[in-house]
Amino acid sequence: MVLRRLVKQKGGIHENQSEPQPTAGIRNLRSRTLQRCGQCNRIAFVPPVVHQRRTPQSGADVADEVAAADVDLSIKIFPSKSLFPAKEQYKPLSRGQLDMTVFPLSYAGGQQPAYNLTLMPGLVKNHDHAARLNDSEFMQRIEAIMAEDDVMVLVHGYLAGGFAGKEKCISGPDDVQGLQLRAAGKAFEQMLAKAGGSIASMASSEIYTAMQTGVLDGANTSSSSFVSYRLYEQVKCYTPAGDVALWFMYQPLLMNKDAFEDLDKAQQNALREASANAQAFYLAEAKKEDAASVEVFKEAGVEIREMSTEEFDAWRAIAAESSYKSFVEDTPNGQELLDLALSVE
Numbered sequence: 001m002v003l004r005r006l007v008k009q010k011g012g013i014h015e016n017q018s019e020p021q022p023t024a025g026i027r028n029l030r031s032r033t034l035q036r037c038g039q040c041n042r043i044a045f046v047p048p049v050v051h052q053r054r055t056p057q058s059g060a061d062v063a064d065e066v067a068a069a070d071v072d073l074s075i076k077i078f079p080s081k082s083l084f085p086a087k088e089q090y091k092p093l094s095r096g097q098l099d100m101t102v103f104p105l106s107y108a109g110g111q112q113p114a115y116n117l118t119l120m121p122g123l124v125k126n127h128d129h130a131a132r133l134n135d136s137e138f139m140q141r142i143e144a145i146m147a148e149d150d151v152m153v154l155v156h157g158y159l160a161g162g163f164a165g166k167e168k169c170i171s172g173p174d175d176v177q178g179l180q181l182r183a184a185g186k187a188f189e190q191m192l193a194k195a196g197g198s199i200a201s202m203a204s205s206e207i208y209t210a211m212q213t214g215v216l217d218g219a220n221t222s223s224s225s226f227v228s229y230r231l232y233e234q235v236k237c238y239t240p241a242g243d244v245a246l247w248f249m250y251q252p253l254l255m256n257k258d259a260f261e262d263l264d265k266a267q268q269n270a271l272r273e274a275s276a277n278a279q280a281f282y283l284a285e286a287k288k289e290d291a292a293s294v295e296v297f298k299e300a301g302v303e304i305r306e307m308s309t310e311e312f313d314a315w316r317a318i319a320a321e322s323s324y325k326s327f328v329e330d331t332p333n334g335q336e337l338l339d340l341a342l343s344v345e
Helices: 028-036 061-066 090-096 113-119 126-132 138-148 186-194 204-211 223-228 257-259 267-298 309-322 323-330 334-342
Strands: 024-026 043-045 098-102 151-155 160-166 179-182 219-224 236-237 247-250 253-256
Touching: 043 113, 043 257, 061 090, 061 267, 090 098, 090 151, 090 253, 113 138, 113 186, 113 247, 113 323, 113 334, 126 160, 126 267, 151 257, 151 267, 179 204, 186 309, 186 323, 204 219, 219 223, 219 247, 223 267, 236 257, 236 267, 253 257, 253 334, 309 323, 323 334
Parallel strands: 043 098, 179 219
Antiparallel strands: 024 043, 098 253, 151 253, 160 219, 160 236, 160 247
C-alpha cells in the first residue's frame, strides 16, 4: 500500500488569508489507481502559520516515521490548498475524499457546533493543561462526535498565542477599554467586546499594516504569527503564552476512519506509533515556539508582560458572560460540554 510523499513548499509553511491556513495535503488515489499502486490514500495536512522551520503540526514526522517502518505505506504532503480550501476540509475528510488532515477543528464549528469549544478563551490555561484536556472525558465526547462523521484523531495538539499592544501592554480586561483590537476567532471577539474593546476583523497577515497606519491598537494571534509577520516592529508590549494564556487552538491530525480500517494491522500499528511520537514532539515544539517568540520580541526592544493568574481569571469571568454564554445558547448539550471542559484541572 502506498501513500506517496511530496516535499512541501520551499521556505516553510505559508498562511495567506485568515488564521490559520492549510499548507499541505495527501490525496487518496484509491478509486483510479488501485491496480497501479495496490492501494493508495489521500491525506491533507493543514498547518496554520508562516514559519521558517518545520512546525510541530506539519505531519512530516508522521510521514517520515511511517516510511521508515517499511510496511509498504508512504505519505505524500501536498502544497498549500491544492486539494481543498482552508476551511472546507472537514466535510471531504468525513466523506472519504481526504484520508487525513491537520486541521483546526473549530473550522468545522458550523457543521458541529461543539467544535467551537476548541477555540474558546480561557478554556485552556497552558500547554500542560491542554495535554490533560486531551485525555479527559471532554475530549472523549468531542471524539465521539467526530466518530459519527467517520473521523478519528491520530495526533492531539494545541497551538498557543498572546496579545500585543501598539502603545501599551494588554494582559488584563481593563487594558482593552476603548482600544481597537483584532482577535483570532469569534469567541475572542465576543470576549474583547464585552471587556470594552472595539473589534476590527481582519486576517493576521493584515495586522502589521493596520498597526502601522493606526487602524489597530492591539492584536491577539498565535505565537508564530507574531514572529512571522514581524509584529515586534509595530508594538511596544507583548503578552506571550506563558504560565497562563487565553488563546489556545486545538489542531489535531485527523483521519477518515474507513481509510484507517482499510490499512492492514502492521500499517495501522506503524501509523499509531508514529502518531504517538508526533504528539509528544508537537507538545514540546509548541512550548519552544512560544518561548522563541519571547526572545524575538525582547531582542527587538519590546516590553514583555506575562499574564497573571488573577488576570486570567478575570478574563474567564468575562468570557462566561459572553463567549461561553453564546456557545451554550447555540449548541445542543453546550452547557454539559462546557462544564466537562472547565472541570479539567
